[in-house]
Amino acid sequence: MADTMQFDLVSPERRLASLQAREVRIPGTDGDLTAMPGHAPLITTLRPGVLRIIKADGSSDDYAVTGGFAEISSAGTTLLAEEALHVSExxxxxxxxxxxxxxxxxxxxxxxxxxxxxxxxxxxxxxxxxxxxxxxxxxxx
The missing domain is CATH 1.20.5 (Single alpha-helices involved in coiled-coils or other helix-helix interfaces)
Incomplete structure (x- = not known):
């Protein structure tokens, strides 16, 4: 199993992140989950919450999302957010x-x-x- 996976965060307005990540903590509508390399394939809807990305170097980045979908696959994790902003924004x-x-x-x-x-x-x-x-x-x- 690889140590990182490709992660992409996209909203209708822009691509917010495209990077290698160790894990992604996702606010799912059926409960929070953490996507990691080797995770079983899954598609889930999102609830409003804070998405946390743990980058390859161990640092983290947080985004506020208002909803959307997350797809976890062997190729990585893609999050399609209805609306997303870096928490600093x-x-x-x-x-x-x-x-x-x-x-x-x-x-x-x-x-x-x-x-x-x-x-x-x-x-x-x-x-x-x-x-x-x-x-x-x-x-x-």
């Missing part, structure tokens, strides 16, 4: 915008009476708040 205003969008989705689900979507929207909003808390930025009131 995340501001209280950005976190507030994430939370407001999730809050609007919750309000719309409640107004439309879509009871099956209300829990999903509430979870999305909680994940957005938790992501901000995780990186030390709570949404401004």
């Amino acid at each position: 995340v501001t209280p205003e950005i976190v507030k915008r994430f939370v407001e969008r999730a809050s609007e989705a919750l309000r719309a689900a409640k107004e439309a009476g879509h009871h099956d979507l209300i829990d999903d929207a509430a979870k999305l909003m909680a994940d957005m708040v938790a992501m901000g808390d995780h990186i030390g930025i709570s949404p401004a009131p």
Whole structure:
């Protein structure tokens, strides 16, 4: 088994990372997981959270992701994010915008009476708040 794997992080706007990584800690919707070289093939959806990349030299890099998909294969790991920012780019205003969008989705689900979507929207909003808390930025009131 190799010590590193190819990792690519892509959002609709840009490629954020393309590098050799020892491991990638992924916020999956069914639970957090760590992709490493030799990992079994897997495709999973992402929840809002912090993605941590452990690089070949042992240093780490963190990105805030709002959702998307991750594909783990023998060739490496590719993450297709709905929206992704390096944590150094995340501001209280950005976190507030994430939370407001999730809050609007919750309000719309409640107004439309879509009871099956209300829990999903509430979870999305909680994940957005938790992501901000995780990186030390709570949404401004």
